[in-house]
Amino acid sequence: xxxxxxxxxxxxxxxxxxxxxxxxxxxxxxxxxxxxxxxxxxxxxxxxxxxxxxxxxxxxxxxxxxxxxxxxxxxxxxxxxxxxxxxxxxxxxxxxxxxxxxxxxxxxxxxxxxxxxxxxxxxxxxxxxxxxxxxxxxxxxxxxxxxxxxxxxxxxxxxxxxxxxxxxxxxxxxxxxxxxxxxxxxxxxxxxxxxxxxxxxxxxxxxxxxxxxxxxxxxxxxxxxxxxxxxxxxxxxxxxxxxxxxxxxxxxxxxxxxxxxxxxxxxxxxxxxxxxxxxxxxxxxxxxxxxxxxxxxxxxxxxxxxxxxxxxxxxxxxxxxxxxxxxxxxxxxxxxxxxxxxxxxxxxxxxxxxxxxxxxxxxxxxxxxxxxxxxxxxxxxxxxxxxxxxxxxxxxxxxxx
Numbered sequence: 180x181x182x183x184x185x186x187x188x189x190x191x192x193x194x195x196x197x198x199x200x201x202x203x204x205x206x207x208x209x210x211x212x213x214x215x216x217x218x219x220x221x222x223x224x225x226x227x228x229x230x231x232x233x234x235x236x237x238x239x240x241x242x243x244x245x246x247x248x249x250x251x252x253x254x255x256x257x258x259x260x261x262x263x264x265x266x267x268x269x270x271x272x273x274x275x276x277x278x279x280x281x282x283x284x285x286x287x288x289x290x291x292x293x294x295x296x297x298x299x300x301x302x303x304x305x306x307x308x309x310x311x312x313x314x315x316x317x318x319x320x321x322x323x324x325x326x327x328x329x330x331x332x333x334x335x336x337x338x339x340x341x342x343x344x345x346x347x348x349x350x351x352x353x354x355x356x357x358x359x360x361x362x363x364x365x366x367x368x369x370x371x372x373x374x375x376x377x378x379x380x381x382x383x384x385x386x387x388x389x390x391x392x393x394x395x396x397x398x399x400x401x402x403x404x405x406x407x408x409x410x411x412x413x414x415x416x417x418x419x420x421x422x423x424x425x426x427x428x429x430x431x432x433x434x435x436x437x438x439x440x441x442x443x444x445x446x447x448x449x450x451x452x453x454x455x456x457x458x459x460x461x462x463x464x465x466x467x468x469x470x471x472x473x474x475x476x477x478x479x480x481x482x483x484x485x486x487x488x489x490x491x492x493x494x495x496x497x498x499x500x501x502x503x504x505x506x507x508x509x510x511x512x513x514x515x516x517x518x519x520x521x522x523x524x525x526x527x528x529x530x531x532x533x534x535x536x537x538x539x540x541x542x543x544x545x546x547x548x549x550x551x552x553x554x555x556x557x558x559x560x561x562x563x564x565x566x567x568x569x570x571x572x573x574x575x576x577x578x579x580x
Contacts, residue, residue: 180198180292181196181197181198182196182556183195183246183291184294184296184327184555185312185313185548185551186297186329186332186546186547187306187309188299188300188302188306190216192238193210193547193548194210194211195210195211195548195552196210196251199559199560204351204352205352205553208248209251210349210547210549211548212547212548227304230302231307231308235274235275236274238278238309239278239279239282242282246289251290253286255285255287258284259283259284261319264283264319265279275308283319288321289320293555294322296313296325296326298573299578300579306574314569314570314572324569324572325564326572328578328580329546329550331554332551333516334360335550336515336539336543336549337513338354338356338553339353357511357535359509360375361511361512361513363496364516365392365393366516370387370392370496371580372384372386372500374507379557379558379563383579383580384507385451385452387452387453389454395454395457395492397409398458403465403476403481403485414485416485417482417488419482420479420482420483421486436486438464438487440457442495443456452499454495457491465484497528501532511534512534514537519538520541520545
């Protein structure tokens with residue numbers, strides 16, 4: 180089984196080709212990804228209109244690259260007229276239509292079984308580029324489309340265990356986690372706890388009431404004058420502080436940090452989160468340190484503040500997650516999303532979790548097309564597949580898992 184997958188939910192344009200064999204392995208035959216970080220850095224976050232334009236510009240080159248890597252790109256001897264198949268692309272999608280039209284006219288239908296595409300959640304202008312690409316390819320090639328929830332991709336990607344890796348291919352086994360599964364999904368746009376008592380069925384038991392944890396990391400980085408995305412830089416500063424200020428024998432752990440941040444909703448009795456309070460506390464602390472003396476933060480102050488912030492945010496995530504593991508009897512804990520690559524979260528959960536713990540490989544933690552293809556592949560394998568007619572595909576920025 181081969182699946183062509185498309186991801187355009189935010190600021191990463193991704194296209195990949197996955198193959199599943201009877202031996203139970205998944206091969207990444209082709210994978211192309213383009214980041215828009217440089218485009219959005221000066222805005223301190225993702226600008227939807229620019230994201231849409233960049234997706235449309237990169238889509239066909241990435242599609243060509245992924246198919247070429249998979250040895251599935253073959254020129255048609257007699258070009259076909261596919262204009263009527265692309266008429267649904269209106270003036271707002273003229274850039275995409277200009278690139279797709281010659282592509283589908285000059286290249287043969289590839290040997291794939293399904294097209295998978297992210298339909299939400301995310302930025303709707305960005306999502307529509309991927310959705311319209313899938314609609315066009317499905318109409319021209321007569322291949323069924325599987326609509327995918329972006330968050331399901333984060334769940335299933337953590338189940339990939341590498342078998343072998345080379346410059347030409349990546350091969351994975353799919354872990355068979357014990358049920359029930361609890362997933363902590365943490366990224367720049369989402370912070371959710373999701374329970375799965377059976378494969379492909381999801382119950383959201385908690386979510387952020389304001390900022391997502393990744394968004395809070397980025398906003399704190401902005402307070403330090405660090406460029407977007409700033410989350411990894413904050414974690415780097417925090418790590419430097421811990422390395423130079425190790426816990427003493429009498430401190431009980433955590434070192435002698437002069438700064439302490441609040442732990443919002445830690446004892447709320449539910450599984451919801453809030454990170455705006457930590458962000459505000461950081462803002463006031465930085466203001467008090469700098470405005471009185473009209474100065475900038477010293478490097479040791481940035482390190483200590485970053486550590487205090489990360490300690491607070493990660494403690495809330497871990498304690499609520501482990502409480503949910505116990506209450507719901509989860510046998511497997513999955514961590515997904517960009518913040519899953521946070522080394523402090525990884526090390527603390529590894530020490531404290533008493534159940535099977537699954538993290539994605541770092542390169543698969545951020546948005547990519549592999550996760551979308553894996554979600555579709557899981558649906559097909561479990562015979563819980565939902566395909567959609569091309570003309571009925573729609574983007575939904577607020578889609579819930």
